[in-house]
Amino acid sequence: MAGAAAAGSHAGDDLSLPFAVEALDVRGRVVRLGPALDAVLARHNYPPAVSRVVGEAMALTVLLGSALKLEGRFQLQTRSSGPVNMIVVDFDAPDRVRACARFDAEAVAAAAAAGETATGALLGNGHLAMTIDQGSHASRYQGIVPLEGQSLEECAHTYFQQSEQIPTLVRLAVGEEMTLQSPNGRYYRAGGLMVQFMPHSADRLRQADLSPGDAPTGHQIAAGVEDEAWNEARLLAETTEAHELLDPLLPSEQLLYRLYHERGVRVFPAQPVREACQCSRERIMGMLGGFSRQERADMVGDDGRIGVTCEFCSRHYDLDPGQVEAEIAAAALADSDEGGERDA
Structure with a gap:
């Protein structure tokens, strides 16, 4: 629009x-x-x-x-x-x-x-x-x-x-x-x-203090001056x-x-x-990477695909489970290699 x-x-x-x-x-x-x-x-x-x-x-x-x-x-x-x-x-x-x-x-x-x-x-x-x-x-x-x-x-x-x-x-x-x-x-x-x-x-900037609750009888609570x-x-x-x-x-x-x-x-x-929605395939893959392999397997539908729909923009992502696992594994390996280089 x-x-x-x-x-x-x-x-x-x-x-x-x-x-x-x-x-x-x-x-x-x-x-x-x-x-x-x-x-x-x-x-x-x-x-x-x-x-x-x-x-x-x-x-x-x-x-x-x-x-x-x-x-x-x-x-x-x-x-x-x-x-x-x-x-x-x-x-x-x-x-x-x-x-x-x-x-x-x-x-x-x-x-x-x-x-x-x-x-x-x-x-x-x-x-x-x-x-x-x-x-x-x-x-x-x-x-x-x-x-x-x-x-x-x-x-x-x-x-x-x-x-x-x-x-x-x-x-x-x-x-x-x-x-x-x-x-x-x-x-x-x-x-x-x-x-x-x-x-x-x-x-x-000082404002009136919050009420102290049950103050003793006769105690005067100072009124804030705006x-x-x-x-x-x-x-x-x-x-x-x-x-x-x-x-x-x-x-x-x-x-x-x-x-x-x-x-x-x-x-x-x-x-x-x-x-504008910030959803993307990369973000969806990052989200799926936060689940276990078994949890991702449970997401596979009767059609053999993983479907994810963005709640904000209603865009639907139709993903191949095998490709999802390959990309998540590759991303994990890349993160491991980067961590090793920093340690070295």
Whole structure:
């Protein structure tokens, strides 16, 4: 689905726009997703309720992942007890995003019939993991946030408060645009806004301490004092409404001007985003190499072949078992030879 020709696409779609309001010591990004999101949802033909949750997850992932420099992967993954029991979104810097979800179709239909389609209700209880992998030259980092029926916005706020300790506000929105150009008459859009308080002084980053729990009778818990600049930036960002994040006729630059023109907002070059799967035959072979020979033998179907289908893009790999074993053996031998040369 080409960006320029896709049904319902607009010039400001599939972009992450970084910005800064230096007078308030805040930085952030605005994300608009159009064809990239719609390509993912159309391929899997998710129910509307699932599509909205996947759209929110993709917008949040691009907001966070587009901060990576040059290379690296940011992954958002949920595992939970609700009707939508798993979502995985990968962002490969600088611009590739892919996503998939697993769900109980009957449970989703029942939730939709009961009007219980809020993100928290569909996810239920479990956890959300955010993983940053910037290659062999840097340590892999993972932050985990409990899912207890809250929205993805609230999960993001908890993540930054507990793991990064950076005051952060996130806004997410997903909507449908009716269009005759789309086969099903619908076209999905998503938007996101993230504002972070990043002053030069570390003292200004201090937030209120977490409650100590059962404090002795009469003990006074000190109330945190919020920085005035952050308080102003946060309150302004909180006025952002869903339709503003989704309106194709409201450029991201104009939205930021609405919010922060009195303080002077500066935007940086927009970063394009595209839907693209990273699967390949080489990666599939690497995955199969992680199984034992007997496990690979158990994968052979009635047709005498090993079939692997990518959950993200639905591409099917039809593999000859004998060739698989030969390639895995050759790769193992090559790794052994390289290890011997290093030891020597």
